[in-house]
Amino acid sequence: xxxxxxxxxxxxxxxxxxxxxxxxxxxxxxxxxxxxxxxxxxxxxxxxxxxxxxxxxxxxxxxxxxxxxxxxxxxxxxxxxxxxxxxxxxxxxxxxxxxxxxxxxxxxxxxxxxxxxxxxxxxxxxxxxxxxxxxxxxxxxxxxxxxxxxxxxxxxxxxxxxxxxxxxxxxxxxxxxxxxxxxxxxxxxxxxxxxxxxxxxxxxxxxxxxxxxxxxxxxxxxxxxxxxxxxxxxxxxxxxxxxxxxxxxxxxxxxxxxxxxxxxxxxxxxxxxxxxxxxxxxxxxxxxxxx
Amino acid sequence: xxxxxxxxxxxxxxxxxxxxxxxxxxxxxxxxxxxxxxxxxxxxxxxxxxxxxxxxxxxxxxxxxxxxxxxxxxxxxxxxxxxxxxxxxxxxxxxxxxxxxxxxxxxxxxxxxxxxxxxxxxxxxxxxxxxxxxxxxxxxxxxxxxxxxxxxxxxxxxxxxxxxxxxxxxxxxxxxxxxxxxxxxxxxxxxxxxxxxxxxxxxxxxxxxxxxxxxxxxxxxxxxxxxxxxxxxxxxxxxxxxxxxxxxxxxxxxxxxxxxxxxxxxxxxxxxxxxxxxxxxxxxxxxxxxx
Numbered sequence: 001x002x003x004x005x006x007x008x009x010x011x012x013x014x015x016x017x018x019x020x021x022x023x024x025x026x027x028x029x030x031x032x033x034x035x036x037x038x039x040x041x042x043x044x045x046x047x048x049x050x051x052x053x054x055x056x057x058x059x060x061x062x063x064x065x066x067x068x069x070x071x072x073x074x075x076x077x078x079x080x081x082x083x084x085x086x087x088x089x090x091x092x093x094x095x096x097x098x099x100x101x102x103x104x105x106x107x108x109x110x111x112x113x114x115x116x117x118x119x120x121x122x123x124x125x126x127x128x129x130x131x132x133x134x135x136x137x138x139x140x141x142x143x144x145x146x147x148x149x150x151x152x153x154x155x156x157x158x159x160x161x162x163x164x165x166x167x168x169x170x171x172x173x174x175x176x177x178x179x180x181x182x183x184x185x186x187x188x189x190x191x192x193x194x195x196x197x198x199x200x201x202x203x204x205x206x207x208x209x210x211x212x213x214x215x216x217x218x219x220x221x222x223x224x225x226x227x228x229x230x231x232x233x234x235x236x237x238x239x240x241x242x243x244x245x246x247x248x249x250x251x252x253x254x255x256x257x258x259x260x261x262x263x264x265x266x267x268x269x270x271x272x273x274x275x276x277x278x279x280x281x282x283x284x285x286x287x288x289x290x291x
Numbered sequence: 292x293x294x295x296x297x298x299x300x301x302x303x304x305x306x307x308x309x310x311x312x313x314x315x316x317x318x319x320x321x322x323x324x325x326x327x328x329x330x331x332x333x334x335x336x337x338x339x340x341x342x343x344x345x346x347x348x349x350x351x352x353x354x355x356x357x358x359x360x361x362x363x364x365x366x367x368x369x370x371x372x373x374x375x376x377x378x379x380x381x382x383x384x385x386x387x388x389x390x391x392x393x394x395x396x397x398x399x400x401x402x403x404x405x406x407x408x409x410x411x412x413x414x415x416x417x418x419x420x421x422x423x424x425x426x427x428x429x430x431x432x433x434x435x436x437x438x439x440x441x442x443x444x445x446x447x448x449x450x451x452x453x454x455x456x457x458x459x460x461x462x463x464x465x466x467x468x469x470x471x472x473x474x475x476x477x478x479x480x481x482x483x484x485x486x487x488x489x490x491x492x493x494x495x496x497x498x499x500x501x502x503x504x505x506x507x508x509x510x511x512x513x514x515x516x517x518x519x520x521x522x523x524x525x526x527x528x529x530x531x532x533x534x535x536x537x538x539x540x541x542x543x544x545x546x547x548x549x550x551x552x553x554x555x556x557x558x559x560x561x562x563x564x565x566x567x568x569x570x571x572x573x574x575x576x577x578x579x580x581x582x
Contacts, residue, residue: 129516131427148515149515225516226427229431
């Protein structure tokens with residue numbers, strides 16, 4: 001939760017913990033408390049006239065309904081209206097990944113770009129699409145599930161129940177698991193694999209080269225299908241993978257058709273960890289009737 | 292080339308041969324001759340006030356420029372203006388696959404559908420995308436290259452120079468090649484493989500089951516990325532594969548995330564072989580300033 005200025009500066013922020021499988025009332029209560037904390041610390045002229053909400057699941061943005069929040073067990077919750085009633089200003093809701101796309105367009109690496117995909121590499125792998133200048137959510141708000149593009153028919157199991165998904169090959173837990181399989185050790189955490197590679201561990205190096213290649217393979221699917229001008233990569237895994245972007249690009253370019261596709265730009269997110277927060281602020285400007 | 296009524300009826304048509312690697316002047320000359328043949332046979336009231344052109348490559352539709360025609364060796368040809376000068380009516384040009392999408396929306400299986408992918412299964416495998424009610428061409432007119440989504444890293448070689456592309460697994464020539472590899476014979480043509488399967492040839496049956504599964508795998512990539520409401524499948528291979536749509540759907544559903552994605556409709560094209568022709572007619576209505 002934050003108050004954000006028109007230029008993207010964060011004026012004041014508050015954090016709150018989310019209990020496991022919260023009810024809508026529990027979430028709205030925490031939002032309202034954080035809202036008070038943020039607003040009360042602001043000068044009167046800086047108090048927001050509207051709010052945006054980046055929700056963890058597919059959303060019906062025009063109706064303000066969170067269609068589904070998988071981790072919370074929610075379905076069709078009118079979260080914008082509930083939140084607006086609690087905080088007293090209009091609330092515009094959208095999916096968190098779509099919000100990240102908006103932040104990257106307004107403040108980040110995709111400023112002025114009409115056609116791009118935004119991909120988050122973290123514990124999971126998610127994505128959002130911007131087509132002809134608009135966030136594209138698909139028929140039911142599910143577009144951009146880059147993490148579940150299947151790269152290997154009999155590949156490693158994925159959290160989704162499938163096998164060989166991009167997420168099962170390049171997410172943080174996947175990197176840790178690949179290194180453990182390679183070395184016969186117990187799975188640790190991805191940062192340890194990056195640290196080991198930096199220390200010259202050949203097994204870690206080999207795993208990270210495979211991860212960069214697999215990421216390039218996955219991105220090639222996005223590029224062949226959508227012909228974006230730009231791919232923006234964010235998330236903690238991306239921070240560590242950044243030195244390997246040339247290998248990612250090479251794997252991508254070898255698998256796409258057409259010169260324009262080979263020339264797609266691949267950039268690191270410029271809004272970083274605050275992407276969803278800044279995107280919510282962009283959503284807020286929309287609910288206030290601004291462009 | 293055809294004159295098409297507002298309801299999609301073909302009033303009169305003419306065909307012409309395309310020489311190998313034609314010049315723009317050769318193509319425009321043939322178009323003008325066919326145009327005369329069509330128009331002269333029509334009642335005065337039916338004579339078209341405008342024309343549409345479905346071109347074999349990525350197009351800059353607003354400028355009427357054919358950016359590239361791979362088989363013809365063309366680059367940046369202002370084909371709409373050249374054709375308009377030759378036939379004396381306004382001409383609106385777009386890529387042929389985008390035209391097929393328009394035809395399917397106006398007259399076919401995608402009437403009223405806002406989010407769909409159109410996929411042509413023939414000698415090659417191509418596709419077009421409709422996102423939020425509009426044909427989506429990507430940043431450089433290359434979107435929808437479904438045929439070059441890589442399904443198998445070390446799979447069979449593809450006409451694009453890559454390996455394991457969807458086209459290298461499910462196109463007509465790919466089906467013939469897979470059967471020849473399975474039986475040790477010389478590659479024939481895909482219709483012979485369908486005929487053999489219908490006659491109970493177990494090798495042909497096995498190949499076609501693998502083709503249906505691979506097609507479902509490729510479609511799953513499209514669905515996970517775009518969350519369309521509908522996939523429309525056209526082309527000669529699709530005609531023969533139609534009895535195997537349940538197997539295609541099962542392979543698709545096993546590889547997508549989210550209930551809405553599993554429920555995506557998969558339908559045969561309703562405009563068939565005339566898709567590009569009817570789509571050109573839809574383009575023509577646009578150049579005449581109609582909706």
